[in-house]
Amino acid sequence: MIDEERERLHDQRSKFGFQIERAKYYLWRLNADAIRIINSKANLPAADIEIITEDLAEHLEWEIDAMILAIKLIDAKLKELDGDDDEYEDE
Structure with a gap:
């Protein structure tokens, strides 16, 4: 079971990392002005x-932060299961 x-948990961690x-x-x-390509068609x-670019960038940053938090929670659970405090530090 463990x-x-x-x-x-390792699978979930890998998916979040990707x-x-x-x-x-x-x-x-x-940030590299790829939005100009979109604008040429839109x-x-x-x-x-x-405005759209700023909103999208803010949303992506929020999602990145949320996934990093999820990885930290997964790491804490893995530490609990493994009894190893160093394996998952600061990845």
Whole structure:
């Protein structure tokens, strides 16, 4: 039972890690003016694009923070199951 729980937690941790990297990439693309590509097809005023970009960046940052917190909670549970305090520190 504990091994199944540990495996499930490792899987969840891995999925969150992947999602964090993906969200960071999208955030980087927003900061790298990728929004201009969208604007060339959407034909929106620059002010609207700026608002949309800021809102999307804020949302991505919030999601990244939430997933980092989830990983910390998973790490705490893994420490509890494993009895190892160092394996999951600051990843």
